[in-house]
Amino acid sequence: MHPLESPWLEQAMSEQRFDLGLSETQEAPAGVALQPLLKVNEVAVLPRDHSLCRKARLQPRDFTGERFISLAVGDPYRTAIDAMFEDAKVHRATLLETTSAVAVCAMVRQGLGVAIVNPLTALELSGPDLVVRPLTVAIGYQVNMLLPDIAAPHPLQGVLADTVRKACAALNQHHSQ
Template identity: 40%
Template sequence: MNLRQIEVFHALMTNGTTSRAAEVLRISQPAVSKAVQELERQVGFSLFHRLKGRLVATAEGRLFFREVEGAFIGLTQLRAAAARIRDFGSGELRLVSLSALSTNIVPKALHAFQRRHPNVRITFQARMSSVVKELVASGQFDLGLAADEIDVTGVDASLFSYRRLVVALPGDHPLIATAIVHPEDLDGQPFIALAPEDTSRHKLERLFEQRNVHPRIVLETPYSTTVCAMVQAGMGVGIVHPLTAEPYEGRNLVVRPFEPAIHSRTLLLLPPDRPPSRIVADCIDELRRFAQVVPEE
């Protein structure tokens, strides 16, 4: 049994006559009849009754056709996938990012990317940086954005963003009147802290220790977006990436510069030993365009 025989059988069942099947397949009627006879010999039962020059499907032929239909659906899907790959690379984009960039850079970049590739299907998830790394390393996602505290073994990592952090304050906080916030200004303040493993928190804790400053931690979270939401709700102050705070500014959240400067480094992760496809490369271009990267000092 070969694919051509199956195609002839499918065309005959679908179109009803050998002449119409031959026309659709662009072959002769005798070629249709011969292919059907060969297929019957292969499967070991009659697919058609021969009645007055016409072929009428047997019960076995109709049952076999149901199986062939399923195979043809799969074949159609394969052809569609091949067309997507030809036109758009993989035909889909799978991006995973740390939460801090999921409400600012990523939406803008994906909107711009979608305008360039309207037929590419996009999957996006916001996850903790350690999970981002595992999803990219395993090949489940095409690229990821993660904080620099992760172990980059098993992925190709490069610098994506390097930004100076800011202090996020509730809209009625007295420190709003301060042009620049210093560590001493945060002594005793209710403080929304990032998770203990966060690199930015490590830097901040060393600075507080050097200055003998003791903010009052009221909540810990791995997500900068949660820091902003809690600050917005009035629970305390926090130190965050400026782009994370951007969607919250003007809605009971104000940012101020913080000195001495603390920077956040974000990494772009790719699966190892696998050059990015054209659509992945285009997405990276858009992400970098909106990242507003500041050179490391």
């Protein structure tokens, strides 16, 4: 298991250094097959006892004036989130930013603000101090499986790939309800 960020993961997969990769990339790198696994939407994360926790779903205008924790400038999800708020003419007080959705959730958990992140991170970190709410506006989040085209597969590649597919199918079904 080697956690790598884009574009290093895609490069390593092209070089046939790994047997399986999970990526948000939308295009298959050279020598790699791309299989869509998960298509869901970003979600809001809130600290316990925040007034927005009373709402079942959040609209862009609900974030007006809120202290907002953002992903870093240049992150494609940050760009999509900023565009959603701009389209809705919503002003937030963006005070903190980070490159990590895990760090965003940690700051929200400490009551430093509210945020929008991918549902996998939110689901993993949710609990009494971190509340997750869906948005009324769709901001897509996609995960794809990358498999090398050339290298002989590891004997357990098929089992691992099937396990990942089943887990993602369950998540897709849960988030489509």
